[in-house]
Ligand code: SF4
């Protein structure tokens with residue numbers, strides 16, 4: 001991505017005495033993980049293109065605590081949550097968008113009872129809103145006729161019942177959406193959730209991401225699209241293990257869109 | 262008049278219902294061993310869920326074959342119980358087919374006729390169920406062994422016997438056959454029996470008595486069986502989770518401590534104010550059934566052991582030890598064990614050196630969970646195995662510091678750098694210029 005990205009921090013908005021439309025919660029993966037950073041940039045490209053006035057917290061953002069909570073460390077989770085809530089409330093944040101379904105679920109559902117009440121949307125929902133409002137238009141034919149299968153991230157799909165937005169966004173590219181046998185409510189996990197991302201799997205006869213990749217490959221896709229940085233890593237690893245990286249690409253919905261402007 | 266049959270009937274009925282009531286009291290006592298939990302919210306949504314999921318069996322049709330057959334057996338079960346009402350009245354008052362006295366012949370005939378058809382449908386469904394459990398290679402049934410496997414079959418044999426008794430009872434009831442209304446099925450069975458009126462009467466009476474005794478035995482068998490779900494599916498779906506599946510509860514005890522820690526004005530040496538009325542020192546998470554909440558214990562008793570959860574579980578599908586069905590069965594087994602312990606020790610639980618964590622459920626199972634909620638989605642009676650897994654993880658991490666090493670590293674990183682990796686928080690925005 002060569003063109004200069006326009007990114008302002010909340011502190012800068014504050015200094016100008018302005019409020020952004022929305023706060024972009026980048027999340028730990030989106031800030032540090034090499035693959036996830038590309039998703040972050042693709043989403044920013046979309047925001048810039050649509051002329052959205054958004055802010056990031058930058059160094060004031062800290063881990064949501066989500067993964068600590070799923071690991072069982074409620075203390076660490078609540079410490080992180082309260083620190084973040086203090087920052088968010090001090091900036092009087094109302095609306096938050098994030099590319100990470102885990103942050104999305106955590107801030108949307110688990111922060112309110114700790115004092116952090118915001119309107120939280122996942123980036124696929126936000127992109128859909130931008131398209132519906134006519135602020136973002138898909139002109140390119142990059143993916144016309146390509147077979148795209150969407151892998152539902154557990155914490156967007158089953159956990160929060162959002163199945164429609166990512167598919168609706170993908171349809172704008174004129175790609176050929178194909179569904180895996182196990183989709184939406186019954187989608188198989190990629191294997192990263194519940195803090196599995198950060199540890200070796202228990203003994204078994206297969207890795208979960210391999211099984212999910214096999215299910216995806218059954219649809220003979222050109223692209224496996226997803227909406228979560230962790231799913232992305234897992235599916236990319238799966239494709240490598242299956243030696244399909246020459247024919248199948250794993251992309252985030254935001255990347256598919258950013259490539260279609 | 263000879264009142265002996267009426268008296269015997271009343272005694273059997275009282276014994277059957279009495280023993281059942283006693284066991285239900287025990288079940289409620291055992292559930293109350295769990296922590297209290299507030300589920301007084303959203304009453305109308307809860308009733309709706311109960312109507313839809315328990316009464317309407319909405320989750321069963323996800324798997325069409327099993328779902329359809331199950332609905333037949335379920336409807337058969339409910340409707341044929343109306344017939345039991347007649348049997349009870351007849352038995353207590355020495356009447357014969359009291360329904361005929363209060364209902365027009367056509368209505369009564371229609372009712373019994375539909376019962377007979379249902380009885381046959383139930384018989385067919387039960388045969389298919391038996392084949393699925395024992396002959397056809399279905400993994401979620403094949404993996405059951407010992408008591409759970411027998412339990413599943415026993416109930417099927419029960420159904421067969423009860424349905425046959427019902428049909429035989431009708432077939433050998435001469436006056437009912439002569440009436441010619443409602444004997445849609447039994448008219449074909451009736452020729453199999455002798456013409457001797459005395460023999461017929463004897464068979465009819467035997468079938469009648471065995472039928473009601475069989476139903477009482479069935480009722481009392483429930484308490485020991487996975488078939489408790491026939492009753493408990495109703496409260497269980499009422500108390501099922503209403504919040505988004507991804508939302509895990511925030512532990513209040515932790516919130517209080519974290520607030521104290523973060524409050525710059527808090528005096529760290531001051532005695533905690535509310536400690537005087539605190540009932541017991543808070544234990545974080547769960548290591549035994551008493552640490553779980555009452556809904557989780559109700560879940561354990563309600564589990565039908567169908568294995569839908571396990572067959573959708575990503576960990577289980579890839580050969581890991583974790584099985585959400587086993588989590589629920591272990592919880593129930595341990596709860597029953599604790600209950601027996603209490604009975605044996607005059608109402609007090611005596612430490613038996615065992616607990617749910619470790620003696621039933623291993624750390625390896627708990628750490629294999631991806632918290633994906635597939636099990637919760639799959640369960641036809643709104644059970645949440647994931648919440649139990651989470652409570653036990655909380656215990657492992659917060660009480661025992663027993664997380665896998667990699668997870669401890671990850672958590673140390675979050676504490677120090679605000680990210681699960683060892684990167685500097687100041688570098689969070691570096692991606693912009695990379
Ligand atoms: S939440 Fe855990 S136990 Fe349930 S299906 Fe997913 S991995 Fe299996």
Ligand code: SF4
Pocket residue numbers: 563564565566567568569570571585586589639640641642644646
């Ligand atoms: S928890 Fe639910 S899905 Fe799993 S075995 Fe029990 S009843 Fe079946």
